Amino acid sequence: MLSRVADSVYWMNRQIERAENIARATETTLDLALEGTVDHGRLWNALVCAFGDQADFWTRHGLADQSRVFDFLAFDPENPNSIYRCLQAARENARTVRDMISSPMWEEINKCYLFVRSASAARGGLENPREFLDDVKRASQTIAGATDATMSHGEAWHFVRMGRLVERADKTSRVLDVEHFFGPKEEDARDAVQWSAVLESASALEMYRKQYGAVSRRNVAEFLVLDRAFPRAMHFCLIKAEESLLAVTGGTKGTYSTPAEQQLGRLRAALDYGQIDEILGESGGLHGFIDTFQARLNNASDALHTTFFATRPVGKPSDGQP
Amino acid sequence: MDLQSYQTDGFWDELFDVDLRPRPGAEQLVRRLAAFSHGELADRQKAADKALLTMGITFNVYGHEAGTEKVWPFDIVPRVIDAAEWVMIERGLKQRIHALNLFIDDIYNSRRIVTDGVVPDWLVDSGKCFRGPCAGLTPPRGVWCHITGTDLVRGGDGRMYVLEDNLRTPSGVSYVLENREVMKRTFPQLFEGQRISPVENYSEKLLAMLEYIAPPQARDPTVVVLTPGIYNSAYFEHSFLARQMGVELVQGSDLVVVDKTVFMRTTRGLERVDVIYRRIDDDFLDPQAFRKDSVVGVPGLMEAYRAGNVALVNAPGTGIADDKAVYAYVPQIIKYYLGEDAILPNVETFVCGEPAQCDHVLSKLEQFVVKPANESGGYGIVLGPRATREQLEECRARIKANPRNYVAQPMLALSRVPTVVGDALEGRHVDLRPFILYGEEIFVLPGGLTRVALVKGSLVVNSSQGGGSKDTWVVHGPSRSGGAASAFAARPGTAHPPAAAGNS
Numbered sequence: 001m002l003s004r005v006a007d008s009v010y011w012m013n014r015q016i017e018r019a020e021n022i023a024r025a026t027e028t029t030l031d032l033a034l035e036g037t038v039d040h041g042r043l044w045n046a047l048v049c050a051f052g053d054q055a056d057f058w059t060r061h062g063l064a065d066q067s068r069v070f071d072f073l074a075f076d077p078e079n080p081n082s083i084y085r086c087l088q089a090a091r092e093n094a095r096t097v098r099d100m101i102s103s104p105m106w107e108e109i110n111k112c113y114l115f116v117r118s119a120s121a122a123r124g125g126l127e128n129p130r131e132f133l134d135d136v137k138r139a140s141q142t143i144a145g146a147t148d149a150t151m152s153h154g155e156a157w158h159f160v161r162m163g164r165l166v167e168r169a170d171k172t173s174r175v176l177d178v179e180h181f182f183g184p185k186e187e188d189a190r191d192a193v194q195w196s197a198v199l200e201s202a203s204a205l206e207m208y209r210k211q212y213g214a215v216s217r218r219n220v221a222e223f224l225v226l227d228r229a230f231p232r233a234m235h236f237c238l239i240k241a242e243e244s245l246l247a248v249t250g251g252t253k254g255t256y257s258t259p260a261e262q263q264l265g266r267l268r269a270a271l272d273y274g275q276i277d278e279i280l281g282e283s284g285g286l287h288g289f290i291d292t293f294q295a296r297l298n299n300a301s302d303a304l305h306t307t308f309f310a311t312r313p314v315g316k317p318s319d320g321q322p
Numbered sequence: 323m324d325l326q327s328y329q330t331d332g333f334w335d336e337l338f339d340v341d342l343r344p345r346p347g348a349e350q351l352v353r354r355l356a357a358f359s360h361g362e363l364a365d366r367q368k369a370a371d372k373a374l375l376t377m378g379i380t381f382n383v384y385g386h387e388a389g390t391e392k393v394w395p396f397d398i399v400p401r402v403i404d405a406a407e408w409v410m411i412e413r414g415l416k417q418r419i420h421a422l423n424l425f426i427d428d429i430y431n432s433r434r435i436v437t438d439g440v441v442p443d444w445l446v447d448s449g450k451c452f453r454g455p456c457a458g459l460t461p462p463r464g465v466w467c468h469i470t471g472t473d474l475v476r477g478g479d480g481r482m483y484v485l486e487d488n489l490r491t492p493s494g495v496s497y498v499l500e501n502r503e504v505m506k507r508t509f510p511q512l513f514e515g516q517r518i519s520p521v522e523n524y525s526e527k528l529l530a531m532l533e534y535i536a537p538p539q540a541r542d543p544t545v546v547v548l549t550p551g552i553y554n555s556a557y558f559e560h561s562f563l564a565r566q567m568g569v570e571l572v573q574g575s576d577l578v579v580v581d582k583t584v585f586m587r588t589t590r591g592l593e594r595v596d597v598i599y600r601r602i603d604d605d606f607l608d609p610q611a612f613r614k615d616s617v618v619g620v621p622g623l624m625e626a627y628r629a630g631n632v633a634l635v636n637a638p639g640t641g642i643a644d645d646k647a648v649y650a651y652v653p654q655i656i657k658y659y660l661g662e663d664a665i666l667p668n669v670e671t672f673v674c675g676e677p678a679q680c681d682h683v684l685s686k687l688e689q690f691v692v693k694p695a696n697e698s699g700g701y702g703i704v705l706g707p708r709a710t711r712e713q714l715e716e717c718r719a720r721i722k723a724n725p726r727n728y729v730a731q732p733m734l735a736l737s738r739v740p741t742v743v744g745d746a747l748e749g750r751h752v753d754l755r756p757f758i759l760y761g762e763e764i765f766v767l768p769g770g771l772t773r774v775a776l777v778k779g780s781l782v783v784n785s786s787q788g789g790g791s792k793d794t795w796v797v798h799g800p801s802r803s804g805g806a807a808s809a810f811a812a813r814p815g816t817a818h819p820p821a822a823a824g825n826s
Contacts, residue, residue, distance in 0.1 A: 001570075002572060002587065002589075003576070003589055004573065004576055095552050095561070098561035099564035099569075099571040100565075103377075106378060107377060110376065110377075114375065155589065309589075
């Protein structure tokens with residue numbers, strides 16, 4: 001397939017997945033804010049920090065509170081990572097690859113964008129923010145379903161899947177890192193509430209309970225980082241992303257012929273053999289681990305770019321060639 | 323629903339005769355419309371609008387913020403063409419395209435038609451779309467104009483006229499297919515018990531044509547659609563056609579020419595391309611051959627084309643036959659190459675490049691429709707009878723400055739079709755753009771795109787200027803007594819039953 005198209009398909013899905021994750025984390029924060037025991041300012045601030053856009057937020061909006069953060073994450077047209085902007089970009093990408101994706105996929109993406117756009121037009125007076133966030137999540141999942149059910153599971157589909165999974169691994173790691181921004185831990189009931197919220201933010205609470213029962217920081221970290229079967233766990237995402245990558249290159253696990261395979265394989269292998277107590281016990285702790293993970297994941301995404309998407313010069317470029 | 327209050331206002335109506343009896347082919351449709359309950363029409367129209375929005379059937383409007391997308395305005399009352407009349411239209415279009423292709427080939431090679439004095443040399447050589455670099459070329463299989471969208475209008479006399487030949491990159495066919503799809507989704511009952519020519523096989527015909535005209539050495543040819551990108555007004559159509567044919571939709575930057583061979587950049591390296599259905603004007607196709615500032619083209623593409631390594635659709639240089647001044651000579655062109663009279667007549671046209679005709683136009687400017695010879699999309703047209711004094715003077719100055727670039731035609735009383743306004747029907751002016759493919763044989767898609775001026779009284783049907791569209795049905799009725807080609811022979815203003823028709 002065309003390099004440009006592979007690039008668009010990959011990013012289209014990262015953007016949709018990003019919107020879904022922002023919606024989910026915001027919804028959880030709304031939940032937490034309903035209970036009176038937490039400091040609202042810190043809570044909403046932590047959410048902005050988790051997605052890494054705090055500098056932009058503070059500059060333009062100042063102190064974090066519910067309405068400002070919600071608007072910033074959901075609708076702000078100047079925040080390139082707002083739900084609105086993500087879906088706008090995703091739809092724009094979908095238009096450029098309209099010939100590659102199925103009509104049901106396109107129609108779902110289009111509908112989702114139109115719905116967010118009209119919500120965004122009425123942003124100040126949004127009656128039920130939770131319902132809005134719920135609709136965003138559902139739309140993203142409908143798009144994913146339409147993709148799996150109506151698009152051939154060939155090369156383009158593998159780029160779709162890589163986009164989804166790389167983005168999801170990144171976002172799960174960010175949700176898990178929220179304690180770093182929330183401030184000093186207290187070994188009390190609030191800790192359990194907070195870690196339950198982290199699980200909720202990854203739609204992981206039910207699946208976690210089946211495996212571990214009671215909520216603890218160690219087990220939540222183990223589940224979200226290392227689980228091989230839960231679809232939002234970082235490890236799971238990397239395993240499946242690598243599967244798709246190898247399906248595209250025709251390579252085998254454990255060897256590599258492209259920078260993309262090398263970077264992604266290395267990161268996946270680190271999780272294959274990782275141990276949660278070791279990760280938590282390292283000098284940087286969980287935050288240090290997540291920081292490194294995010295940087296390496298970025299490298300892997302860059303490697304996908306150089307391997308597949310970059311329009312490589314052919315021979316000597318003639319004058320005037322872009 | 324009460325159809326008896328419908329007004330034809332003295333115009334030729336495509337659905338009703340002056341006594342409000344349905345025209346041939348429209349009987350069933352009118353019966354169904356009449357059975358509509360109160361509010362149903364408006365409801366159906368709403369459902370269709372929603373379907374179009376969800377399906378993302380849009381077009382971009384220039385002169386607005388980049389990326390301004392508008393939903394394709396669609397009217398749910400179809401335009402009906404009786405199959406017997408369609409046979410005539412189809413024959414006329416095939417004849418016209420056949421002759422125009424011979425004309426283009428002649429112009430770039432032996433120029434017999436100029437030597438024989440049928441078409442003046444200044445007309446050809448001064449054509450904005452004449453391409454010097456194409457001289458001496460013969461494209462694969464000798465076909466230049468592979469895809470044509472000829473604009474037809476019906477005048478107040480009930481005759482079909484050719485208004486324009488669009489031989490460069492005519493657009494609209496995707497809307498023909500999507501309009502039919504939307505109609506089937508929102509109005510299935512209307513189709514029941516009717517025999518309507520299908521349009522769904524267009525994409526297959528298109529692909530077959532593209533593969534047929536591939537360079538002979540390409541055994542399993544790779545076809546692509548070349549688009550300027552998502553901000554082009556017809557991007558929807560570009561992606562639609564690529565998807566329907568299952569071929570890649572590429573942009574200029576996806577293609578590269580190495581050793582006079584065209585390749586596309588893929589995730590697995592370079593892949594050879596044999597046929598390019600390009601939706602980019604000649605000017606922007608190749609910065610090395612045409613406009614140097616083009617960023618949407620492919621450097622070296624013309625070299626590869628000349629070397630016979632790639633086929634371009636339509637062939638570069640075809641636009642000379644799209645020139646509205648050349649249009650005026652098409653009846654003579656048909657006569658010259660085929661020895662036949664044109665089946666579909668031209669609209670009377672004055673070529674301002676001819677001094678005597680120019681004087682005539684300038685003396686009665688307020689009576690004419692003045693058109694630039696090489697614009698499309700309705701841009702630059704001045705409707706004399708509806709223009710202000712300033713607009714007329716501006717127009718006069720432009721004609722005097724560059725007479726070659728203008729033609730003038732009388733204002734036509736375009737026919738009308740009932741169109742939904744609220745929960746009622748009102749007549750709105752329409753034209754018709756059938757699509758013609760020229761490959762192994764000439765194929766005409768039954769019906770075509772009916773464009774409708776949605777604004778009351780307006781004659782401008784272009785989507786960029788407030789026009790919409792309708793589904794177009796070629797209806798095969800049960801055989802009737804009397805001649806079937808009634809509409810062709812009809813005289814203005816006379817009420818007569820369909821059976822009274824003779825032969826045109």
